[in-house]
Amino acid sequence: MGRQPCCEKIGIKKGxxxxxxxxKLVTFLLSHGHCCWRLVPKLAGLLRCGKSCRLRWTNYLRPDLKRGLLSEEEEALVxxxxxQLGNRWSKIAARLPGRTDNEIKxxxxxxIKKKLKxxxxxxxxxGPLAPATQPLALAQQRDPPQVVREEERCDDDPSKQASSQGLAAGADEDDDVEETPASAAQPHGATTTSPASAAAGSVSPSCSSSASGADADAAAWPGPIDLFLEVDGIMDMDWAGILSGCGDxxxxxxxxxxxDHYAGDGFDEQVWM
DNA sequence: AACATGGTCAACCGCAGTCGC
DNA sequence: TGCGACTGCGGTTGACCATGT
Structure with missing residues (x-):
């Protein structure tokens, strides 16, 4: 079935x-949340498509985002x-509070690719690189590859195990899985030196109905952002009221x-602008 | 100083999954 | 049950910046 474009292409700004x-976007989302992304640009007065707004918000504007390079610990966790997960960046990001799938990707x-090579x-x-390309000394130094772990984890849906990319598949239970030791050991907000992280460092105010991994993670992960946002309130705002007046x-x-929301809570406007 | 090359990262594209009618 | 709308995800692109020649 031919899909319609996510938005009218005419008059939509890109780049x-x-x-x-x-x-505009942050102001709107913080004060009204998002009920459906398609309406967000319209209501916020932006000439963007909803998809673009969502991406901008999740990858860059969310208050709980850490900025800056990944720390050693985060890198190791990634x-x-x-x-375990292969290229499931969103799942990986869900275990790294304040990081986005795009950023991790x-x-x-x-x-990381280079480093590993x-x-x-x-x-x-x-696993080890093919002998032709593998620096021998390094290969000998290296601990046994994590393939073992992958085998251990091959107890779930076998259909998932043959990822098209030949990645370590088979760990798709992560949605419900308990916090792993690795992630539990990850002190959220403790590894970055980014100034933004001081202000951010916690729960995403975004709470789309389908609760993305990051959001789910955030939900189980109370943090200081609660102080500057009534987190749930963001998405629980009176959309009916907004929409009823949604005369374009x-x-x-x-x-x-x-x-104004952040005054006194460590939020630094300069970090955002 | 100017140009070329490579690296980084924000943003876009298109597909897949999910939900509601 | 099937179809369409919507969201989310992963891959890819392209602009910008840094470094090398």
């Missing part, structure tokens, strides 16, 4: 977001989780200074 757009492709580890299989251009009436 980098401006500070003004960011502020490698470990990748060995980028970091994997640009840093240098160490003689195949970033795809997490009502967004202009939204005039909440989002930074």
């Amino acid at each position: 980098p977001w401006t500070a003004e757009e960011d502020q 490698i470990d989780l990748h060995a 980028n970091h994997w492709n640009t840093h 240098k160490m003689g580890i195949d970033p795809v299989t997490h 251009d009502d967004a202009a009436d939204i005039s909440v200074d989002l930074f």
